[in-house]
Amino acid sequence: MRSPAPDAKIETNSQIAALLSRYADLLAAAGGDRFRIRAYRAAVEEIAALDRPLAEILAQGGIDALIALRGIGRGIAAAIVEMLTTGRWRQLELRAQNLTxxxxxxxxxxxxxxxxxxxxxxxxxxxxxxxxxxxxxxxxxxxxxxxxxxxxxxxxxxxxLNRFPNARRGRRTDKIPMPPIGLLFAVDARYREKAKAGALRLIAPRRFNPDGKAWLPIMHHHADGWDITALFSNTANAHELGRTRDWVVIYFRPDVHPDGGVEGRATMVTETRGPLKGQRVIRGHEAACAQHYAKSPALGQSAGGRGHGGG
Missing domain, CATH: 1.10.150.20 (5' to 3' exonuclease, C-terminal subdomain)
Known part of the structure; x- marks a missing residue:
């Protein structure tokens, strides 16, 4: 997503998150304080998770209502107010003048x-x-x-991007543990809900996209010590079966893994056969998903309902 031009109307959470993300990039490129950079990136994640427009929150409660949000300090709240009221963020414009x-x-x-x-x-x-x-x-x-x-x-x-601030030195390994199943289900549900609402940034994949259109929603998320990226599957199989709005690929990496370049991957799908038909499952981990649903029947019912919607 391109940053809005000066004086353009800024009104959606995704527009504001894009500008904050851009500013964090610029700080990182300049060798800025890593805690400040992480603060901006954390704010982007929290804004992406909101169920209400920031404009509505500001209108009803003023800047104090923004500051009360998790991950939004006074400085970032002031920036959000400036974006919503003037359609620009001067601080970003000044820093970005010479850094395309x-x-x-x-x-x-x-x-x-x-x-x-x-x-x-x-x-x-x-x-x-x-x-x-x-x-x-x-x-x-x-x-x-x-x-x-x-x-x-x-x-x-x-x-x-400071993905691994707490990483330890140690022997390289090509395997990492999978996040808790409950966390993967939560990420899958959040991603599909945000994608359906049009609240996520869009990217233009190279494969199966001859017109070069930005259509693929992408979500970056950090939770419980895991850095996560989620997006719909863009594989040939997904296109052939018409499942590009159902299959969700989740990439994950733990903060404390000794090798920051290693990551894991899980694919969430709506099961089409067997005892879990209609339920969201992690492909290759169906047995573990069945056990998880057995412990939380309500989760299975709600996940199955969302699964039919396809995001």
Whole structure:
């Protein structure tokens, strides 16, 4: 999503989250304080999780109502007020004057000016979190990026985005544990609800997208020590079966994993057969899902209902 032009109307939570995310990127590129950067990224996550428009919250309770929100301090609340009332955020404009998305990407090790321009043009992304997510999808084919270079760039992005502030040194391992099943179900439900409401940023995948349209909703989330990215499946199988608005791919990485470049992946689907037919399940972990539903019958019923909707 492109940042709104100065004096453009800013009224949605997704627009505000995009501007805050852009500012966090600029702070990171300038080597800013990592706690301040994480504060902005945390605010973006909290705004994405809101069920009410920030404009409505401001209108009803003023700036104090914004400050009362989790993850929104006085400084960020003031920025939100400025965006909603003036249609711009001067602080961001001043910092962004000399740092376009291409120049921002060029600050990542392994990305030069030519490749940075190509990333912006070919992938249609403008923020570091979205660049990281698209490169991790595996379907982003960009001239000049092979497997090794992609891995190096992703490692640089993970460090820049401060994904692993508590990471410990230790032996490399290629396996990481899966998050609690309840957390994956919660992420799946939140993602599909936000996607259905049009409250998520859209990216333009390279595969099965000849017109280059930005149609794929993406959600970045942090919870219980896990960094998570969720998006609908864009595989050939999903398209052939008409499940691109049902299958949700969740990428996850723990904060404390000794190797920041390693991540796990889970695919959430609506089961079409067997005793779990109509329920949301984690593909490859159906038995564990059945046990989870047995302990929480109400969760199974609500998940099944949402599953039929497809997000």
């Amino acid at each position: 998305p291409a120049r921002l990407f060029a600050t990542i090790p392994g990305i030069g000016p030519v490749l940075a321009d190509r990333l912006v043009q070919d992938l249609g992304v403008e923020t570091l979190p979205d660049l990281e997510a698209v490169l991790r999808l595996g379907d982003a084919e960009v001239q000049g990026i092979g497997a090794r270079r992609r891995a190096a760039i992703l490692a640089g992005l993970a460090q820049r």
